[in-house]
Amino acid sequence: MCRLSAITAETYFSPMENIHALDTMKEGHDGSGLGLVLRDLGGEFEGLKRYPVLSGICSHEGMERVDDYMSRRGFTEVFSWEPEIDPDFTPETGLRDHYCAKVYDYPREAKRLPKREKEDLLMQVRLELRAMGESDESIFVFSFYPDVITLKEVGDPMAVARYFNLERSGLEARTIFAQGRQNTNYAIYLYACHPFFIQGYCTMTNGENTAFVPIREFLGGRGFPGYTGYNSDSEVFTHILHYVHRQLGYPLRYYKDVITPLKAEEMEKRRDREALLLLKRSLRPLCIDGPNCVIGFIPDGTTFMVQDAKKLRPGVVGGYPGKYALMSEECGLDRAIPDRDRSRDFSPMKYDMAVVTPRAKEMKVWNQLSA
Amino acid sequence: MEPAERVDQNYELSLKEFPYIVRWRDDRCTRCGRCTAVCPVSAIEPTVQVQRTVTSEGTAPKPAAQRRLVHVVRQVRDIDRYCTGCGTCTLVCPNTAIEPEYNPQHKFLFHKNRGGAAYRRGGRRNDPQPSTVDQLKFVRISMLTDPALDAGRHEFRIRTYLGRNLPAEKLPLEVKRGRLARDEEAFIPPVREIYPIRIGSMSVGALSPHMWEGLAMGVAYLNEVEGMPVVMCTGEGGIPPRLLKSRFAKYFILQIASGYFGWDEIVHAIPEMTEDPAGIEIKYGQGAKPGDGGLLMAYKVLKLIARIRGVPEYVDLASPPTHQTKYSIEEAIAKMIQSMSMAWGFRVPVYPKISGTTTAQAVLNNAVRNPYAAALCIDGEDGGTGAAYNVSMDKMGHPIASNIRDCYLDLVKQGKQNELPLIAAGGMGKNGSLAANAAAMIMLGASAVDSGKYIMQATAQCFGDEYNRCNLCNTGRCPRGITTQDPRLYRRLDPDMVAERLVEVFKAADMELRKIFAPMGRSTELPIGMSDGLGCANREIAERLKIKHVV
Incomplete structure (x- = not known):
């Protein structure tokens, strides 16, 4: 089962904090991969927040194609970052030519577009780049969005972190998600590695998604070009979040109501029961049966943890105003925030959604049964 | 010599x-x-x-x-x-x-x-071979990657929807103070939460009073005591007015077919009805006799039946093969569905039932575009009947498995698989595996299944089988008293025992469904379209249904 390590804080911190937490949870992952998503970037990226960052892996030839394509689309490179690779370490998948986080300025005609249209443009670019390099694996693109960097590689998280030289990279952010992958169903493949990201929405999950096929088919029928990929059965959790919050415009708490709908009699206590009943029917294929713990963030920086309604993968949230960690194991939380008040740790159960507000101001627990 | x-x-x-x-x-x-x-x-x-x-006797026998x-x-x-x-x-x-x-x-x-x-009979297609649905296996068994549920201890909710679910994009919802609120004025199509195995359409005239009474009692008990929202379709010809006006009417789906038998009485009873029916089924076709209308032989049209149907006694009641008011498919769907919807103030799901056919997808696409169509029921070639030509039963019709699968995948392509429920009928439980057949059809894409013959065999010991045994339903001489109006025959059938058996059948099927769904990790919603859990040893079937080929 994958191990999950999310930290959100008021001040910038290094992704090594997540990696060290993952390392304490090592019994739970087999070192088949590390995924990192950083949002609200500090360091060299702090002054570049309004520019989209293209994160991915390319061969030399792939990088040339990316540069050529981006130039044709009118994007101008503002800044480029590559990790300092440890030459003594070779990933299982072989040496890569480039790991990149390239910051671009928008094409002139796109600069004044509304935010949603800009997001759609960025996603379209990401999908086209992915399609260009997917067959020969010359280009992997994980995210293309302002103030977000994604790093992924196959291998043990600590080893990969050393390989990327993250300790001295200067890379830092206010919200960082890291996942230590336990490969089960699928061949090790970078696009199957959590966390998944789409237009400011990100989730990582542990456990198998038993309802994957009908959910994938439902999302595929929404007519939204970004609902594609699905090399992992957990990618649908990110897309459900995006669909419910961005596309349908529902408040975040309804994500929980969609993936684990209440029974009709349980809805009676809710003031919005009529709306809930309609949601339950119309979004029936998006119901999950677990076992899953989902940790995610949305564009405003709110971070959350939810469980499926029955089998409840482990998950715990703890910290203090200014810094919270959302972990799949208590030991990971101890490593990430040792000086917290442990009595205030919270493990969400079937009806709960633990929400940490932007910049880790506070942790709120919302219960589905409450009015 | x-x-x-x-x-x-x-x-x-x-x-x-x-x-x-x-x-x-x-x-x-x-x-x-x-x-x-x-x-x-x-x-x-x-x-x-x-x-x-x-x-030969004696000492010197001769x-x-x-x-x-x-x-x-x-x-x-x-x-x-x-x-x-x-x-x-x-x-x-x-x-x-x-x-x-x-x-x-x-x-x-x-x-x-x-x-x-030409030979006419009742019963089913005489094909003792295992049906396609019977050859499907449930191959996704979670153990370690995903802990299986416990069919006996975990809470399961085996329910489905009869009615049209609006796409979320069209729900009349708005966010008010951080909560979703429904626009009270906007029209929401009626939807019933029902048990996914329904009792298929068998008319009051086709069944004996004792059989019908037994089934109706069993359905009421399942709903009111067991909390299982099982519904039953009346078939063509109406139901007794007293039942129609009772609080039990909500457990029945009223069927209107091409003969419109019984509908004068139903329409007149509407003002006195205290409950809306569970749904209205418009029958355009039937799996057992595709291309034919309903047929009730004269010797079954006794006084009670004649009264309910609004016809003279002892005349053959042959419904035409098609609705005579129909001009085109668009008009048929629009006119019939909207007329029926209007009769109950748009509070009752109304849907068409057709026989399995290669034209099912055309009907489906028409129903999808009609905002009032609540579902589409497809009755495959293994459907049963009270009376039909042998050639229709044995040689005509379309297998249900590929028909439902094609329709479901068609809906998936359009992104509408959750909007219009598909109901699979015909051969469910044909060889005794009602729950397994239902689960397989659900995983192929059906939202619910109908069962008729299995119910008759299991609850009233109907003799019929795939070797043309008995199959006298059309003659009014049913030796079990199930499909007869002759009091000397139907007195053989105890309605209380039928009701008791019906409850047993559904409770057992419910446990079997849990047993199938539990290792797949499904408990909150039905595994509709969860085709990755199905496998078949027959490669051609597996490829045709787009499921795993397992040997």
């Missing part, structure tokens, strides 16, 4: 031509006469035979021949009185002296067309 003139009597069939040969044991028979009295087709009759016995008359039970060789193999004779025999035996070499269909009349 028989006299020579007996040999060339070609008007007479040999017993070898008959589908069932009655084995009668002289040594066991007490000549009580029960078998011949009870036989629904008079296939056996008491008669006398001359027996010649030779005895054989002596004796002739005496003995009473025997004999199978007649009249094709119109063929033994149907129902076995009622065996059931009543106090001494196990008589039993019909299936004759696999029979030539029944070569002869059952006397007078130029």
